Protein backbone atom coordinates (compact mmCIF):
# COMPACT_ATOMS: atom_id res chain seq x y z
CA UNK A 337 0.00 0.00 0.00
CA UNK A 338 1.36 3.40 -0.91
CA UNK A 339 0.88 6.55 0.95
CA UNK A 340 1.12 10.01 -0.45
CA UNK A 341 1.42 12.70 2.10
CA UNK A 342 0.23 16.08 1.05
CA UNK A 343 1.00 18.87 3.40
CA UNK A 344 -1.61 21.39 2.58
CA UNK A 345 -4.28 22.23 5.05
CA UNK A 346 -7.81 22.61 3.81
CA UNK A 347 -6.60 22.40 0.28
CA UNK A 348 -7.17 19.57 -2.03
CA UNK A 349 -4.77 17.57 -4.16
CA UNK A 350 -5.35 17.35 -7.88
CA UNK A 351 -6.92 14.05 -8.79
CA UNK A 352 -8.80 12.73 -11.77
CA UNK A 353 -12.14 14.24 -12.51
CA UNK A 354 -14.74 13.25 -15.01
CA UNK A 355 -15.58 16.46 -16.77
CA UNK A 356 -18.02 16.42 -19.63
CA UNK A 357 -20.15 19.20 -20.95
CA UNK A 358 -18.00 21.69 -19.06
CA UNK A 359 -18.96 20.54 -15.57
CA UNK A 360 -16.44 19.17 -13.11
CA UNK A 361 -17.11 18.08 -9.58
CA UNK A 362 -15.57 20.89 -7.49
CA UNK A 363 -12.57 20.34 -5.18
CA UNK A 364 -13.66 19.11 -1.80
CA UNK A 365 -12.51 20.71 1.44
CA UNK A 366 -11.72 18.17 4.16
CA UNK A 367 -11.67 19.23 7.81
CA UNK A 368 -11.09 17.06 10.86
CA UNK A 369 -11.99 18.27 14.33
CA UNK A 370 -10.85 17.54 17.85
CA UNK A 371 -11.95 15.56 19.78
CA UNK A 372 -14.23 14.23 17.02
CA UNK A 373 -15.83 15.29 13.78
CA UNK A 374 -15.26 15.14 10.04
CA UNK A 375 -16.52 17.60 7.49
CA UNK A 376 -16.21 17.27 3.73
CA UNK A 377 -17.78 19.93 1.59
CA UNK A 378 -17.91 21.46 -1.86
CA UNK A 379 -19.00 24.96 -2.82
CA UNK A 380 -22.52 25.33 -4.16
CA UNK A 381 -23.06 26.41 -7.74
CA UNK A 382 -26.03 26.72 -10.03
CA UNK A 383 -27.26 23.35 -11.24
CA UNK A 384 -25.95 21.13 -8.43
CA UNK A 385 -28.90 19.08 -7.17
CA UNK A 386 -27.20 16.47 -4.99
CA UNK A 387 -23.79 15.77 -3.47
CA UNK A 388 -22.64 12.35 -2.25
CA UNK A 389 -19.53 11.40 -0.32
CA UNK A 390 -18.04 7.91 0.00
CA UNK A 391 -14.95 7.65 2.18
CA UNK A 392 -12.69 5.48 4.31
CA UNK A 393 -9.86 6.32 6.70
CA UNK A 394 -6.34 5.01 5.95
CA UNK A 395 -7.55 2.55 3.38
CA UNK A 396 -7.99 3.05 -0.30
CA UNK A 397 -11.48 2.82 -1.74
CA UNK A 398 -12.09 -0.42 -3.55
CA UNK A 399 -13.49 1.10 -6.72
CA UNK A 400 -16.76 2.94 -6.16
CA UNK A 401 -17.65 1.10 -2.99
CA UNK A 402 -19.87 2.78 -0.42
CA UNK A 403 -17.11 3.06 2.19
CA UNK A 404 -17.23 3.73 5.94
CA UNK A 405 -18.82 7.10 5.36
CA UNK A 406 -21.49 7.09 2.73
CA UNK A 407 -24.22 9.65 2.42
CA UNK A 408 -26.26 11.67 -0.07
CA UNK A 409 -26.65 15.34 0.74
CA UNK A 410 -29.77 16.79 -0.82
CA UNK A 411 -29.55 20.42 0.17
CA UNK A 412 -26.86 23.09 0.18
CA UNK A 413 -26.46 25.18 3.31
CA UNK A 414 -24.63 28.49 3.67
CA UNK A 415 -23.33 28.18 0.13
CA UNK A 416 -21.86 24.68 0.52
CA UNK A 417 -22.86 21.06 0.12
CA UNK A 418 -21.63 19.57 3.35
CA UNK A 419 -21.18 16.08 4.68
CA UNK A 420 -20.67 16.12 8.46
CA UNK A 421 -20.15 13.21 10.82
CA UNK A 422 -19.88 14.28 14.46
CA UNK A 423 -18.55 10.89 15.68
CA UNK A 424 -15.71 10.35 13.19
CA UNK A 425 -12.35 10.37 14.95
CA UNK A 426 -9.28 11.22 12.90
CA UNK A 427 -5.70 11.91 13.93
CA UNK A 428 -2.98 14.01 12.33
CA UNK A 429 -1.32 11.82 9.72
CA UNK A 430 -4.51 9.91 8.88
CA UNK A 431 -5.46 9.85 5.24
CA UNK A 432 -9.05 10.07 4.10
CA UNK A 433 -9.64 8.23 0.82
CA UNK A 434 -12.85 9.15 -0.97
CA UNK A 435 -14.85 9.62 -4.09
CA UNK A 436 -17.55 12.18 -4.67
CA UNK A 437 -20.67 12.32 -6.81
CA UNK A 438 -22.77 15.26 -7.97
CA UNK A 439 -26.15 15.41 -9.72
CA UNK A 440 -25.97 18.38 -12.03
CA UNK A 441 -28.83 19.96 -13.99
CA UNK A 442 -27.53 21.73 -17.09
CA UNK A 443 -30.86 23.41 -17.94
CA UNK A 444 -32.14 20.49 -19.95
CA UNK A 445 -31.06 17.28 -18.31
CA UNK A 446 -29.87 16.09 -14.96
CA UNK A 447 -26.53 14.25 -15.23
CA UNK A 448 -24.41 12.43 -12.67
CA UNK A 449 -20.73 13.30 -12.34
CA UNK A 450 -18.21 11.26 -10.41
CA UNK A 451 -14.78 12.21 -9.12
CA UNK A 452 -12.74 9.12 -8.21
CA UNK A 453 -9.46 8.45 -6.42
CA UNK A 454 -9.32 11.37 -4.05
CA UNK A 455 -7.41 11.48 -0.81
CA UNK A 456 -6.40 13.96 1.83
CA UNK A 457 -3.89 13.64 4.65
CA UNK A 458 -4.88 15.34 7.87
CA UNK A 459 -2.19 17.79 8.95
CA UNK A 460 -4.07 19.48 11.77
CA UNK A 461 -7.17 19.05 13.89
CA UNK A 462 -9.44 22.02 14.11
CA UNK A 463 -11.46 23.08 17.15
CA UNK A 464 -14.92 21.60 16.90
CA UNK A 465 -17.34 24.05 15.28
CA UNK A 466 -19.00 25.96 18.08
CA UNK A 467 -16.56 24.68 20.74
CA UNK A 468 -14.07 26.91 22.51
CA UNK A 469 -10.65 27.18 20.83
CA UNK A 470 -7.75 25.00 22.05
CA UNK A 471 -5.58 26.50 24.84
CA UNK A 472 -2.70 27.88 22.77
CA UNK A 473 -1.56 28.03 19.21
CA UNK A 474 1.54 26.04 18.38
CA UNK A 475 4.74 28.09 18.74
CA UNK A 476 7.28 28.13 15.91
CA UNK A 477 10.18 27.22 18.18
CA UNK A 478 9.45 24.56 20.72
CA UNK A 479 11.28 24.97 24.02
CA UNK A 480 13.29 21.86 24.79
CA UNK A 481 12.04 21.50 28.33
CA UNK A 482 8.34 21.88 27.87
CA UNK A 483 6.52 21.08 24.67
CA UNK A 484 2.89 21.87 24.22
CA UNK A 485 0.93 18.96 22.91
CA UNK A 486 -2.25 18.77 20.95
CA UNK A 487 -4.39 16.22 22.65
CA UNK A 488 -6.32 14.32 20.07
CA UNK A 489 -7.97 12.16 22.66
CA UNK A 490 -6.33 8.75 22.47
CA UNK A 491 -3.86 6.74 20.40
CA UNK A 492 -3.56 9.44 17.75
CA UNK A 493 -1.85 11.87 20.17
CA UNK A 494 0.35 14.51 18.59
CA UNK A 495 3.39 15.90 20.39
CA UNK A 496 4.62 19.01 18.69
CA UNK A 497 7.97 18.67 16.91
CA UNK A 498 10.50 21.44 16.13
CA UNK A 499 10.11 20.29 12.53
CA UNK A 500 8.02 22.58 10.36
CA UNK A 501 6.40 21.85 7.03
CA UNK A 502 5.57 24.96 5.03
CA UNK A 503 5.55 26.99 8.19
CA UNK A 504 3.49 24.65 10.37
CA UNK A 505 4.81 22.43 13.14
CA UNK A 506 4.56 18.69 12.64
CA UNK A 507 3.94 15.96 15.19
CA UNK A 508 7.04 14.30 16.62
CA UNK A 509 8.30 11.37 14.58
CA UNK A 510 5.60 11.87 11.96
CA UNK A 511 6.30 10.79 8.39
CA UNK A 512 5.89 14.11 6.62
CA UNK A 513 6.96 13.18 3.10
CA UNK A 514 6.74 9.87 1.30
CA UNK A 515 7.33 9.63 -2.40
CA UNK A 516 5.79 6.65 -4.03
CA UNK A 517 7.05 6.36 -7.53
CA UNK A 518 4.58 3.66 -8.59
CA UNK A 519 2.00 6.43 -8.57
CA UNK A 520 4.40 8.95 -10.11
CA UNK A 521 2.67 9.47 -13.45
CA UNK A 522 -0.60 10.27 -11.73
CA UNK A 523 0.63 12.25 -8.78
CA UNK A 524 3.91 13.86 -9.75
CA UNK A 525 2.44 17.33 -10.14
CA UNK A 526 1.37 17.34 -6.48
CA UNK A 527 4.89 17.08 -5.16
CA UNK A 528 7.44 17.65 -7.89
CA UNK A 529 8.37 20.16 -10.52
CA UNK A 530 10.34 18.59 -13.34
CA UNK A 531 13.01 21.04 -14.44
CA UNK A 532 13.32 22.07 -18.04
CA UNK A 533 16.36 24.29 -18.21
CA UNK A 534 20.01 24.59 -19.03
CA UNK A 535 22.12 24.00 -15.94
CA UNK A 536 23.93 27.14 -14.78
CA UNK A 537 25.55 28.18 -11.49
CA UNK A 538 26.56 27.29 -8.88
CA UNK A 539 27.79 23.96 -10.32
CA UNK A 540 27.80 24.68 -14.07
CA UNK A 541 27.21 21.03 -14.86
CA UNK A 542 27.32 20.22 -18.59
CA UNK A 543 23.66 19.35 -18.74
CA UNK A 544 20.26 20.33 -20.10
CA UNK A 545 17.48 19.21 -17.78
CA UNK A 546 14.49 17.99 -19.70
CA UNK A 547 11.28 16.09 -19.13
CA UNK A 548 11.90 13.33 -21.64
CA UNK A 549 10.66 9.75 -21.18
CA UNK A 550 13.97 8.35 -22.41
CA UNK A 551 15.75 10.13 -19.57
CA UNK A 552 13.12 10.26 -16.83
CA UNK A 553 11.05 7.16 -16.23
CA UNK A 554 9.63 4.82 -13.63
CA UNK A 555 11.00 1.27 -13.71
CA UNK A 556 9.69 -1.32 -11.26
CA UNK A 557 8.18 1.42 -9.11
CA UNK A 558 11.52 3.20 -8.98
CA UNK A 559 12.30 6.59 -10.38
CA UNK A 560 15.07 6.29 -12.97
CA UNK A 561 17.12 9.13 -14.43
CA UNK A 562 19.28 7.99 -17.33
CA UNK A 563 21.36 10.81 -18.83
CA UNK A 564 22.11 10.62 -22.54
CA UNK A 565 24.21 12.57 -25.00
CA UNK A 566 22.45 15.55 -26.53
CA UNK A 567 23.76 14.52 -29.96
CA UNK A 568 22.26 11.07 -29.64
CA UNK A 569 18.83 12.56 -28.97
CA UNK A 570 18.85 15.48 -31.40
CA UNK A 571 21.41 14.42 -34.02
CA UNK A 572 25.16 14.38 -34.43
CA UNK A 573 26.64 17.86 -34.19
CA UNK A 574 23.56 19.35 -32.53
CA UNK A 575 25.62 20.84 -29.72
CA UNK A 576 27.73 22.93 -32.10
CA UNK A 577 24.82 24.21 -34.20
CA UNK A 578 25.12 28.00 -34.29
CA UNK A 579 21.34 28.50 -34.29
CA UNK A 580 21.36 27.21 -30.73
CA UNK A 581 18.60 25.64 -28.75
CA UNK A 582 15.57 27.34 -27.26
CA UNK A 583 13.60 25.47 -24.60
CA UNK A 584 10.62 27.67 -25.36
CA UNK A 585 7.49 28.23 -23.32
CA UNK A 586 7.97 25.23 -21.09
CA UNK A 587 11.33 26.37 -19.74
CA UNK A 588 11.27 26.38 -15.94
CA UNK A 589 14.32 28.65 -15.69
CA UNK A 590 14.57 32.41 -16.00
CA UNK A 591 13.13 33.42 -19.37
CA UNK A 592 15.41 35.01 -21.94
CA UNK A 593 18.45 33.93 -19.95
CA UNK A 594 21.06 31.21 -20.42
CA UNK A 595 18.73 28.93 -18.42
CA UNK A 596 16.27 28.87 -21.34
CA UNK A 597 18.19 29.65 -24.51
CA UNK A 598 21.80 28.98 -25.54
CA UNK A 599 23.75 29.21 -28.76
CA UNK A 600 27.01 27.67 -29.93
CA UNK A 601 29.90 29.78 -31.14
CA UNK A 602 33.63 29.10 -31.05
CA UNK A 603 34.42 27.71 -27.59
CA UNK A 604 30.80 27.82 -26.59
CA UNK A 605 28.61 24.77 -27.21
CA UNK A 606 25.17 23.54 -26.23
CA UNK A 607 25.46 21.29 -23.13
CA UNK A 608 26.42 17.83 -24.41
CA UNK A 609 24.30 15.85 -21.92
CA UNK A 610 20.54 15.65 -21.42
CA UNK A 611 19.48 14.71 -17.93
CA UNK A 612 16.64 15.29 -15.48
CA UNK A 613 16.17 17.07 -12.20
CA UNK A 614 13.10 17.22 -9.98
CA UNK A 615 12.42 19.53 -7.08
CA UNK A 616 9.66 19.96 -4.52
CA UNK A 617 10.03 23.75 -4.38
CA UNK A 618 6.70 25.45 -3.75
CA UNK A 619 5.08 22.08 -3.02
CA UNK A 620 6.94 20.59 -0.07
CA UNK A 621 9.54 22.22 2.13
CA UNK A 622 10.55 21.58 5.70
CA UNK A 623 12.93 22.68 8.42
CA UNK A 624 14.69 20.10 10.59
CA UNK A 625 13.95 16.41 10.30
CA UNK A 626 15.38 13.20 8.97
CA UNK A 627 15.47 12.58 5.25
CA UNK A 628 16.21 9.16 3.87
CA UNK A 629 16.70 8.27 0.21
CA UNK A 630 16.98 4.67 -0.87
CA UNK A 631 18.81 4.78 -4.17
CA UNK A 632 21.35 3.27 -6.51
CA UNK A 633 23.78 5.97 -7.59
CA UNK A 634 24.80 6.42 -11.23
CA UNK A 635 27.92 4.68 -12.52
CA UNK A 636 29.85 6.25 -15.39
CA UNK A 637 32.63 8.79 -15.74
CA UNK A 638 31.80 12.33 -14.61
CA UNK A 639 28.23 11.48 -13.64
CA UNK A 640 26.97 12.23 -10.15
CA UNK A 641 23.74 12.09 -8.16
CA UNK A 642 21.97 15.26 -7.12
CA UNK A 643 20.30 14.39 -3.83
CA UNK A 644 20.08 17.77 -2.20
CA UNK A 645 18.14 20.01 0.08
CA UNK A 646 18.09 23.56 -1.26
CA UNK A 647 16.76 26.68 0.40
CA UNK A 648 13.05 27.16 -0.24
CA UNK A 649 12.98 30.96 -0.28
CA UNK A 650 16.69 31.81 -0.40
CA UNK A 651 16.38 34.44 2.34
CA UNK A 652 20.17 34.55 2.66
CA UNK A 653 20.83 34.84 -1.06
CA UNK A 654 20.83 32.69 -4.18
CA UNK A 655 22.60 29.37 -4.67
CA UNK A 656 25.18 28.54 -2.02
CA UNK A 657 24.66 31.87 -0.26
CA UNK A 658 21.74 30.00 1.32
CA UNK A 659 23.73 26.75 1.62
CA UNK A 660 22.96 23.25 0.42
CA UNK A 661 22.61 19.95 2.26
CA UNK A 662 23.91 16.94 0.30
CA UNK A 663 22.36 13.65 1.31
CA UNK A 664 24.72 11.51 -0.78
CA UNK A 665 27.32 12.23 -3.41
CA UNK A 666 29.70 9.90 -5.25
CA UNK A 667 31.47 10.44 -8.55
CA UNK A 668 30.39 7.79 -11.08
CA UNK A 669 34.00 7.21 -12.15
CA UNK A 670 35.36 3.75 -11.44
CA UNK A 671 37.69 3.98 -8.45
CA UNK A 672 36.38 7.36 -7.27
CA UNK A 673 33.00 5.87 -6.48
CA UNK A 674 34.51 4.04 -3.52
CA UNK A 675 34.21 7.36 -1.72
CA UNK A 676 30.79 8.52 -0.54
CA UNK A 677 30.27 12.09 0.59
CA UNK A 678 27.52 13.87 2.44
CA UNK A 679 27.27 17.14 4.31
CA UNK A 680 26.75 20.80 3.62
CA UNK A 681 28.08 23.19 1.02
CA UNK A 682 28.77 26.74 2.17
CA UNK A 683 30.15 28.37 -0.98
CA UNK A 684 31.46 27.87 -4.50
CA UNK A 685 35.24 27.58 -4.10
CA UNK A 686 36.65 24.09 -3.51
CA UNK A 687 37.45 24.83 0.15
CA UNK A 688 33.86 25.92 0.83
CA UNK A 689 32.55 22.81 -0.90
CA UNK A 690 34.77 20.57 1.22
CA UNK A 691 34.84 22.18 4.63
CA UNK A 692 31.69 20.48 5.89
CA UNK A 693 31.68 17.34 3.74
CA UNK A 694 31.93 14.01 5.50
CA UNK A 695 33.23 10.97 3.65
CA UNK A 696 33.18 7.22 4.02
CA UNK A 697 35.23 4.89 1.83
CA UNK A 698 34.97 1.19 1.15
CA UNK A 699 36.63 -1.31 -1.10
CA UNK A 700 33.66 -1.68 -3.42
CA UNK A 701 31.98 1.07 -5.33
CA UNK A 702 29.03 2.88 -3.71
CA UNK A 703 27.38 2.75 -7.14
CA UNK A 704 27.15 -1.06 -7.17
CA UNK A 705 24.05 -1.47 -5.00
CA UNK A 706 21.07 0.21 -3.48
CA UNK A 707 21.80 1.98 -0.19
CA UNK A 708 19.80 3.96 2.34
CA UNK A 709 21.32 7.43 2.52
CA UNK A 710 20.17 9.78 5.21
CA UNK A 711 20.72 13.16 6.77
CA UNK A 712 19.46 14.05 10.23
CA UNK A 713 19.06 17.80 10.30
CA UNK A 714 18.73 19.29 13.77
CA UNK A 715 18.82 22.86 15.10
CA UNK A 716 22.44 22.38 16.20
CA UNK A 717 23.95 19.72 13.91
CA UNK A 718 23.62 17.65 10.74
CA UNK A 719 24.44 13.93 10.85
CA UNK A 720 25.09 11.77 7.79
CA UNK A 721 24.43 8.05 7.64
CA UNK A 722 24.41 5.27 5.13
CA UNK A 723 22.55 2.01 5.80
CA UNK A 724 21.99 3.16 9.38
CA UNK A 725 25.70 3.70 9.97
CA UNK A 726 26.70 7.21 10.99
CA UNK A 727 29.78 8.50 9.17
CA UNK A 728 29.87 12.10 10.23
CA UNK A 729 28.26 14.95 12.13
CA UNK A 730 28.68 18.60 11.30
CA UNK A 731 28.50 21.18 14.08
CA UNK A 732 28.76 24.84 13.23
CA UNK A 733 31.95 26.37 14.65
CA UNK A 734 31.82 28.76 17.59
CA UNK A 735 30.52 31.95 15.99
CA UNK A 736 28.58 30.03 13.34
CA UNK A 737 29.44 29.23 9.73
CA UNK A 738 29.67 32.99 9.09
CA UNK A 739 32.93 33.02 11.05
CA UNK A 740 34.50 31.07 8.14
CA UNK A 741 33.81 33.89 5.67
CA UNK A 742 37.42 34.89 5.10
CA UNK A 743 38.91 31.42 4.83
CA UNK A 744 36.20 30.04 2.58
CA UNK A 745 35.61 33.23 0.55
CA UNK A 746 31.95 33.17 1.50
CA UNK A 747 29.70 35.72 -0.12
CA UNK A 748 26.93 37.43 1.81
CA UNK A 749 27.51 35.24 4.86
CA UNK A 750 27.15 38.31 7.11
CA UNK A 751 23.43 37.76 6.69
CA UNK A 752 23.76 34.37 8.40
CA UNK A 753 24.55 36.23 11.62
CA UNK A 754 20.92 37.28 11.79
CA UNK A 755 19.89 33.62 12.03
CA UNK A 756 20.44 30.86 14.57
CA UNK A 757 23.79 29.18 15.20
CA UNK A 758 23.26 26.71 12.35
CA UNK A 759 22.42 29.45 9.80
CA UNK A 760 22.08 29.30 6.83
CA UNK A 761 20.50 25.91 7.67
CA UNK A 762 17.75 27.41 9.80
CA UNK A 763 15.25 28.02 7.01
CA UNK A 764 12.95 25.60 5.25
CA UNK A 765 14.45 23.61 2.41
CA UNK A 766 13.01 21.61 -0.47
CA UNK A 767 14.15 18.32 -1.98
CA UNK A 768 16.10 18.03 -5.23
CA UNK A 769 16.59 14.72 -7.06
CA UNK A 770 18.58 14.59 -10.29
CA UNK A 771 21.71 13.56 -12.13
CA UNK A 772 24.52 15.91 -13.12
CA UNK A 773 27.55 15.47 -15.39
CA UNK A 774 30.83 17.39 -15.34
CA UNK A 775 31.05 20.96 -14.12
CA UNK A 776 32.41 22.30 -10.86
CA UNK A 777 31.71 19.25 -8.74
CA UNK A 778 35.02 17.80 -9.91
CA UNK A 779 38.22 19.44 -8.73
CA UNK A 780 40.83 20.44 -11.25
CA UNK A 781 43.81 18.10 -11.43
CA UNK A 782 47.20 18.26 -13.01
CA UNK A 783 47.60 14.61 -14.02
CA UNK A 784 45.58 14.98 -17.21
CA UNK A 785 42.84 12.54 -16.15
CA UNK A 786 40.13 15.21 -16.14
CA UNK A 787 39.39 16.59 -19.60
CA UNK A 788 38.52 20.16 -18.55
CA UNK A 789 39.48 22.92 -16.14
CA UNK A 790 36.77 24.62 -14.12
CA UNK A 791 36.28 28.35 -14.58
CA UNK A 792 37.33 28.25 -18.23
CA UNK A 793 34.76 29.14 -20.85
CA UNK A 794 35.97 26.27 -23.02
CA UNK A 795 35.54 23.62 -20.33
CA UNK A 796 32.26 22.22 -21.68
CA UNK A 797 33.71 21.90 -25.16
CA UNK A 798 36.81 20.15 -23.81
CA UNK A 799 34.55 17.68 -22.05
CA UNK A 800 32.61 17.07 -25.27
CA UNK A 801 35.80 16.70 -27.34
CA UNK A 802 37.03 14.03 -24.92
CA UNK A 803 33.83 11.98 -25.18
CA UNK A 804 35.65 9.02 -26.66
CA UNK A 805 37.37 8.69 -23.28
CA UNK A 806 34.26 8.70 -21.08
CA UNK A 807 31.26 7.80 -23.22
CA UNK A 808 32.02 4.07 -23.20
CA UNK A 809 31.84 4.03 -19.38
CA UNK A 810 28.12 4.99 -19.54
CA UNK A 811 26.55 1.56 -19.66
CA UNK A 812 23.27 0.21 -18.37
CA UNK A 813 24.08 1.34 -14.85
CA UNK A 814 24.70 4.92 -15.86
CA UNK A 815 21.49 6.00 -14.17
CA UNK A 816 20.16 7.06 -10.80
CA UNK A 817 17.44 4.81 -9.42
CA UNK A 818 15.42 6.02 -6.47
CA UNK A 819 13.19 3.66 -4.57
CA UNK A 820 11.85 6.26 -2.16
CA UNK A 821 12.42 9.60 -0.53
CA UNK A 822 11.04 9.88 3.00
CA UNK A 823 11.17 12.63 5.56
CA UNK A 824 10.27 12.34 9.23
CA UNK A 825 9.74 15.09 11.77
CA UNK A 826 12.23 15.20 14.66
CA UNK A 827 11.28 13.31 17.80
Ligand SMILES: *[C@@H]1O[C@H](CO)[C@@H](O)[C@H](O)[C@H]1NC(C)=O
Pocket residue numbers: 630707708723724
Ligand atom coordinates in the same frame (compact mmCIF):
# COMPACT_ATOMS: atom_id res chain seq x y z
C1 LIG B 1 17.11 0.18 3.98
O1 LIG B 1 15.73 0.46 3.83
C2 LIG B 1 14.96 -0.67 3.48
C3 LIG B 1 13.57 -0.21 3.17
O2 LIG B 1 13.09 0.66 4.14
C4 LIG B 1 15.01 -1.68 4.61
O3 LIG B 1 14.26 -2.82 4.28
C5 LIG B 1 16.45 -2.07 4.84
O4 LIG B 1 16.55 -2.92 5.95
C6 LIG B 1 17.35 -0.85 5.07
N1 LIG B 1 18.73 -1.28 5.07
C7 LIG B 1 19.58 -0.97 6.01
C8 LIG B 1 20.92 -1.61 5.92
O5 LIG B 1 19.32 -0.22 6.92
